[in-house]
Amino acid sequence: MAITPIVTLSLYSPNACRVFGEIMKAKIYITLKNGILDPQGRAIQQSLQTLGFDTVGEVRIGKFIEVNLCETDRTSAENSIKGMCEKLLANTVIEEYQYEIIEA
């Protein structure tokens, strides 16, 4: 019986994380756009004022997301973070996003 050789291609499924490891970290802040009612923020504002923090003005609630990236190039890291925010992480009808990218 002939033996079928098993061939492993080294380029099979190139994975940046296997090559570079997690090098950069993106810190992403997602908030409701100005002028859009934030019922959660308002509830917390009232609670803080009830607690006696009488210097409290408007409170806005948002999301903070950290994404580790297997990436060495800052521009391409920025491009992929922008893509993630536009496509999934933020709903740009009601939300806006900011991010910073640091060495992990």
Place this chain on the structure above:
Amino acid sequence: MKQTAHFIWHQERSLQGMDAIILPGGFSYGDYLRTGAIARFSPIMDAVVDFAGRGGMVLGICNGFQMLLELGILPGAMLRNRNLSFICEDRYIRVENANTPFTNHCEPGQILKLPIAHAEGNYYSNPVTLSALQANAQIVFRYCDREGKVTSQANPNGSLDSIAGIRNAAGNVLGLMPHPERGAEHLLNNEDGLYIFRSMISALEKHKTPQTV
């Protein structure tokens, strides 16, 4: 209603042979990031977008409405309910446009009593989009009181312009927060939801939707 229904798993990719699509509610995806945000990336959704784009009839209920918004098939977005609570109760809605495939069995201004069950049903769009919705009679249902008056008190969630349901500009896609399927049984003492399903069946009998691929 003497209609054949098929359940389509979110991992499937084809809607072949379907006359109409109903995207149901019920927190089917856990809403981990935003309501409907993860569901819209299901493999089947490409086929839904394609079906809607070719004029196929699509009804999105509750979480299904939220998916249609995230997909951009319908304009706008959902915010948390004004009172921050999950609301589960019967509400009245007024038929603002009875000339749609989803409401042709209703009278203009007819009042339907249907259950709502959501925490994010506070519809929002920018002023330009809202004007377009109003101008094109795309607002199909508004929350109202028992007498049919649209008031702030009758608006359960703070929805802009008391919007409970909207259609797309072409008219073949409707999203609404109330649950017609939960008010469609004599046993449950509420059959108002049947108006919507009967309308859809009549519309389909009149115009067969394009063949799906």
